Amino acid sequence: MSRGVVLITGASAGLGEEMARQFAALGYDLALCARRTDRLTALAAELGGPGKPRVSVRRLDVTDDAAVFRVFGEFAAAFGRIDRVVVNAGLGKGAPLGSGRWDANRDTAMVNFVGALAQTEAALQIFRAQQGGHLVLISSMSALRGMRKSMTTYAATKAGVAAIAEGVRSERIRGVDVSVIYPGYIRSEMNAHVQQKTRFMVDTRTGVRAMVAAIEKRRAKAYVPAWPWAPIAVAMRVLPLSVVRRMV
Ligand SMILES: NC(=O)c1ccc[n+]([C@@H]2O[C@H](COP(=O)([O-])OP(=O)(O)OC[C@H]3O[C@@H](n4cnc5c(N)ncnc54)[C@H](OP(=O)(O)O)[C@@H]3O)[C@@H](O)[C@H]2O)c1
16 A cells, blocks of 8 residues: 655656655655656656556656646646655756856756745645645755855755755644755765765665655754764854865
8 A cells, every 4th residue: 555645856866766766665656757757767667567656757847937836736636645745856067156157056056946946835835735745855965054166056055945944844834744854975976977985975775765764754854874964964063164164
C-alpha cells in the first residue's frame, strides 16, 4: 500500500533522482519533474510498474511560473492529493559579481530563488486546499554565511530559500509541516567537475540517505550528513568571516 505521494522537482539527476529511488523504496508514489524527460522516463521505468510505486513524470522548467502551477496542479489532480513536495531543482553556475557574467548569476537566482518561490506558492495552494502536507526546501550549507566569488549568488539564493522555509513554518498553516535541508558536499552532476578528494564529499547514496532520514522525521532544519556538517554549521554561524571564508 502507498505511504503517500511525493512530488520532487529536479528529479532527473543527482540528489533529486536518488531521493526518488529512496522514497520509492520506502513505498511512496512519485510525481517527478525536470526538463530532461528522457531521464525521467528511464527513472519511472526503473522504479514503477506492476506491484511497485506509481510514478508519474512531467517536463517542467521551474523558471516558467505558469508551468509550475499547471504541472503541480496536474499531478495533484492525477493522484488525488500530494503529501510532500520537495523543492529541489537547483543550479550552481554563478560567477564573481562584477566580472561580467550577469547571465550566470541571473540564471542561478531565477532557478534557485524565484523558481523555489513559485514551487512554494504552488505547493501551498495544494496543501491549503487539502488541509495538510509536508513542504521540503533544499537549501545548502553555503546559506549560512556570505560566500565569495562564484558562490556569492548561489549562497544568497540558498539563504533566501531557508528564509522562505522559516517564514512559512512561522505561519503555522493548519496541517502543514515545513523542513529545510542544508546539504554539505554530496556527489552529483552539479559538482561532478570538482576533484574527488574534496573535503567531506560523500557519495550520492550516502548523502541522500541522510537527507531522506531527516525528511522522514519531518525535521524543521537538518544539516546533512550530520557529521561533520552539524558542528560546522555551529562554527560557521559564530566564527569571523576571515575564518569562514577558508572553511567552505
Ligand atoms: N550536491 C551537493 O553537494 C549540494 C549541496 C547543497 C545543496 N545542493 C542542492 O541540492 C539540489 C539538487 O542539486 P544536485 O546536486 O542534485 O544537482 P544536479 O545533479 O545538477 O541536479 C540538478 C537538478 O535540477 C534540475 N534543474 C536545473 N535547472 C532546472 C530548471 N530550470 N527547471 C527544472 N529543473 C531544473 C536538473 O534537471 P534538468 O536539467 O533535467 O531540468 C536536475 O535534475 C539543488 O537545489 C542544489 O542547490 C546540492
